[in-house]
Amino acid sequence: xxxxxxxxxxxxxxxxxxxxxxxxxxxxxxxxxxxxxxxxxxxxxxxxxxxxxxxxxxxxxxxxxxxxxxxxxxxxxxxxxxxxxxxxxxxxxxxxxxxxxxxxxxxxxxxxxxxxxxxxxxxxxxxxxxxxxxxxxxxxxxxxxxxxxxxxxxxxxxxxxxxxxxxxxxxxxxxxxxxxxxxxxxxxxxxxxxxxxxxxxxxxxxxxxxxxxxxxxxxxxxxxxxxxxxxxxxxxxxxxxxxxxxxxxxxxxxxxxxxxxxxxxxxxxxxxxxxxxxxxxxxxxxxxxxxxxxxxxxxxxxxxxxxxxxxxxxxxxxxxxxxxxxxxxxxxxxxxxxxxxxxxxxxxxxxxxxxxxxxxxxxxxxxxxxxxxxxxxxxxxxxxxxxxxx
Ligand code: OSB
Ligand code: MG
Numbered sequence: 001x002x003x004x005x006x007x008x009x010x011x012x013x014x015x016x017x018x019x020x021x022x023x024x025x026x027x028x029x030x031x032x033x034x035x036x037x038x039x040x041x042x043x044x045x046x047x048x049x050x051x052x053x054x055x056x057x058x059x060x061x062x063x064x065x066x067x068x069x070x071x072x073x074x075x076x077x078x079x080x081x082x083x084x085x086x087x088x089x090x091x092x093x094x095x096x097x098x099x100x101x102x103x104x105x106x107x108x109x110x111x112x113x114x115x116x117x118x119x120x121x122x123x124x125x126x127x128x129x130x131x132x133x134x135x136x137x138x139x140x141x142x143x144x145x146x147x148x149x150x151x152x153x154x155x156x157x158x159x160x161x162x163x164x165x166x167x168x169x170x171x172x173x174x175x176x177x178x179x180x181x182x183x184x185x186x187x188x189x190x191x192x193x194x195x196x197x198x199x200x201x202x203x204x205x206x207x208x209x210x211x212x213x214x215x216x217x218x219x220x221x222x223x224x225x226x227x228x229x230x231x232x233x234x235x236x237x238x239x240x241x242x243x244x245x246x247x248x249x250x251x252x253x254x255x256x257x258x259x260x261x262x263x264x265x266x267x268x269x270x271x272x273x274x275x276x277x278x279x280x281x282x283x284x285x286x287x288x289x290x291x292x293x294x295x296x297x298x299x300x301x302x303x304x305x306x307x308x309x310x311x312x313x314x315x316x317x318x319x320x321x322x323x324x325x326x327x328x329x330x331x332x333x334x335x336x337x338x339x340x341x342x343x344x345x346x347x348x349x350x351x352x353x354x355x356x357x358x359x360x361x362x363x364x365x366x367x368x369x370x371x372x373x374x375x376x377x378x379x380x381x382x383x384x385x386x387x388x389x390x
Pocket of ligand 1: 070149150203205253304305306307308330331332
């Protein structure tokens with residue numbers, strides 16, 4: 001399957017002018033704390049992006065954590081860089097093509113999650129204005145995508161085993177467990193004793209060093225689909241050495257920050273699988289470039305997650321409908337993380353472990369603006385919203 005160039009080069013019939021950029025900051029509690037090697041998250045502070053252009057609206061989400069634990073960004077740095085740098089570069093500009101927002105921000109360095117929040121909102125707006133779904137605009141080829149679930153570090157082995165069983169019963173097609181030194185081999189031994197043949201992977205979030213190579217090679221005994229980001233968040237070279245010493249495929253998450261870095265990682269043999277997070281690479285433009293690179297080289301690709309609300313999740317579903325996504329993504333049901341999502345209809349996982357790609361306009365989901373309003377703790381508006389009668 002190939003993605004047609006016409007889908008990608010799609011542009012609005014006439015340019016629209018971005019007149020206002022809103023950040024609506026929500027505080028949402030997680031249904032249970034999520035612990036990784038870098039820390040424990042109990043609730044999230046989430047800036048939703050609302051882009052306004054000539055009476056049209058688009059929605060995006062910023063997934064930065066409150067502290068710089070995953071990458072260097074935080075909720076606050078994202079808000080500051082948008083308010084003072086990114087928004088002024090977009091307001092008043094006339095845009096029509098898919099990559100116009102990305103191109104307008106190209107001269108700025110870094111801050112991919114802030115950048116992605118804006119780009120996501122723009123692509124939603126553009127698809128809506130064009131009467132299409134984001135999946136259609138991108139050249140998506142699937143109506144449903146296969147999903148797995150990411151399970152955090154728990155207080156006891158039994159608690160984790162129960163969660164694995166619960167999520168398998170819900171249909172999830174792949175289980176990923178978070179690991180760190182002291183919570184790895186024993187966990188896998190117990191999971192494999194109970195579930196010998198499930199699709200299983202681990203994610204270390206950069207908790208090990210090359211000095212742990214022999215220890216990590218012991219994970220080869222558990223028939224893992226992959227070991228995700230075992231070494232430093234910005235490393236490629238040590239991962240390449242490690243890949244030479246373990247049989248299990250390495251997958252990079254934190255380290256893959258652009259198409260160029262992805263190419264370097266593949267050329268160096270630093271990984272055999274790539275985790276795609278649009279927010280980590282700066283949005284749709286860079287994500288599509290990485291998708292095309294992986295597709296051209298037959299490198300397995302899957303869509304990662306950052307505890308998104310339904311808005312970020314809907315964007316991830318649209319992206320994961322592209323042909324190059326060949327492994328189940330970390331795109332779980334709304335209820336995996338939130339008792340109540342920001343959507344009128346929560347995202348659900350079917351018993352066969354798939355999620356429907358929303359087919360409505362834009363990201364294709366109905367946004368519950370009243371609920372968003374009720375959970376809002378702060379709001380930032382740059383530019384002036386024009387009242388357009390339509
Ligand atoms: O490394 O994939 C990760 C969540 C927050 C930060 C980093 C990661 C994760 C997850 C959860 O693993 C993915 C999800 O279900 O959204
Ligand atoms: Mg990861």
